[in-house]
Amino acid sequence: MSDELTTTVYYDEDADVSTINDETVAVLGYGSQGHAHALNLHESGVDVIVGLRQDSSSWADAEDAGLRVETPDVAAGEADRVVMLVPDTIQPAVYEAIEDELDAGDTLQFAHGFNIHYGQIEPPEDVDVTMVAPKSPGHLVRRTYERGEGTPGLIAVYQDATGNAKQESLAYAKGIGCTRAGVIETSFQEEVETDLFGEQAVLCGGVTEMVKAGFETLVDAGYAPEMAYFECLNELKLIVDLMYEGGHMGMWNSVSDTAEYGGLTRGEEVIDREGMEKILEEVQNGEFAREWINENQANRPAYKQYRDAEQNHQIEAVGENLRELFAWGEDADAEKTEAPA
Numbered sequence: 001m002s003d004e005l006t007t008t009v010y011y012d013e014d015a016d017v018s019t020i021n022d023e024t025v026a027v028l029g030y031g032s033q034g035h036a037h038a039l040n041l042h043e044s045g046v047d048v049i050v051g052l053r054q055d056s057s058s059w060a061d062a063e064d065a066g067l068r069v070e071t072p073d074v075a076a077g078e079a080d081r082v083v084m085l086v087p088d089t090i091q092p093a094v095y096e097a098i099e100d101e102l103d104a105g106d107t108l109q110f111a112h113g114f115n116i117h118y119g120q121i122e123p124p125e126d127v128d129v130t131m132v133a134p135k136s137p138g139h140l141v142r143r144t145y146e147r148g149e150g151t152p153g154l155i156a157v158y159q160d161a162t163g164n165a166k167q168e169s170l171a172y173a174k175g176i177g178c179t180r181a182g183v184i185e186t187s188f189q190e191e192v193e194t195d196l197f198g199e200q201a202v203l204c205g206g207v208t209e210m211v212k213a214g215f216e217t218l219v220d221a222g223y224a225p226e227m228a229y230f231e232c233l234n235e236l237k238l239i240v241d242l243m244y245e246g247g248h249m250g251m252w253n254s255v256s257d258t259a260e261y262g263g264l265t266r267g268e269e270v271i272d273r274e275g276m277e278k279i280l281e282e283v284q285n286g287e288f289a290r291e292w293i294n295e296n297q298a299n300r301p302a303y304k305q306y307r308d309a310e311q312n313h314q315i316e317a318v319g320e321n322l323r324e325l326f327a328w329g330e331d332a333d334a335e336k337t338e339a340p341a
């Protein structure tokens with residue numbers, strides 16, 4: 001077993017915000033990532049314009065926070081760096097509105113590589129195309145920055161027209177606080193393929209299907225739905241917290257030996273490796289991306305059906321009632337995560 005990281009981690013001393021201090025940065029979107037990037041950069045001394053639709057409800061919020069707001073085309077026109085922080089499915093349309101504002105030597109920057117990797121946005125050859133992606137939701141990017149800390153992040157360079165793309169990405173990552181925690185370099189391809197695979201096979205798709213299958217197996221066998229809910233969904237958080245803190249061994253060390261032996265001998269039974277390989281293949285060959293792009297163009301008919309089915313699953317009603325009984329748990333948790341580390 002190697003204790004070495006296989007990749008370089010960049011910290012504050014590897015980056016210099018002044019690299020982008022002569023730039024104007026257009027942050028398009030003021031949602032989860034957008035508000036955090038714009039505010040952190042602004043406080044790091046970078047000249048920021050937020051780009052929003054005229055009718056956006058966020059317009060006043062951004063102005064109240066002391067930021068300048070323009071429509072995306074105006075913001076991009078003034079900017080040397082255009083950061084795409086609108087939803088991924090909307091980015092191609094927003095790109096059309098700002099495409100003509102990209103001058104030679106400008107940078108087009110993303111926080112997720114989907115639209116570049118799958119060819120939905122094709123920037124001109126004379127601009128830098130980069131990624132700075134916090135590995136964290138936006139509210140934590142903001143909250144940790146305010147505490148003098150940061151969240152880990154990724155950088156990637158897809159196109160380096162100026163020769164400065166990497167240093168400027170690191171400077172931006174420092175401006176939003178990520179180099180305080182550590183930044184690693186990846187490629188657009190690796191970021192997209194691992195992100196889609198992870199959310200489909202393990203994090204979002206895999207976990208919910210496993211929870212539902214476990215819940216249904218117990219309920220179909222005649223056990224109380226409330227017992228099934230606690231065992232298969234509620235306790236998941238305790239297990240994941242242990243894994244987050246100490247990896248699998250941290251978790252195995254904390255549960256009973258009976259749980260450990262049962263888990264180690266039986267867990268593999270519920271895993272479908274071929275199914276996982278198929279998911280990865282469809283991510284790699286673009287089949288999933290094509291399906292999702294078509295689904296959006298058709299106004300999301302299948303997406304709506306799957307969402308309805310999920311909403312109407314028995315586990316939702318059971319959970320709603322049970323979570324109400326334990327509402328105090330949420331407050332206790334909120335306090336815990338608010339407290340400085």
Ligand code: NAD
Pocket residue numbers: 028029030031032033034051052053056058072084085086087088090094111112133134135136137138
């Ligand atoms: P979001 O949905 O939270 O915010 C989107 C913002 O875009 C909103 O302010 C919305 O008003 C604005 N917007 C929508 N349509 C617009 C339009 N036509 N013109 C201008 N503005 C418009 O999005 P997000 O989750 O912050 O995601 C932004 C990017 O960051 C995506 O590429 C996403 O993959 C990536 N990312 C997100 C996270 C995360 O935790 N949320 C983490 C890493 C990377």
Ligand code: MG
Pocket residue numbers: 076077078079080101102103106
């Ligand atoms: Mg420009």
Ligand code: MG
Pocket residue numbers: 080105106107162168
């Ligand atoms: Mg530049």
Ligand code: MG
Pocket residue numbers: 195196199
């Ligand atoms: Mg994702």
Ligand code: MG
Pocket residue numbers: none
């Ligand atoms: Mg138990």
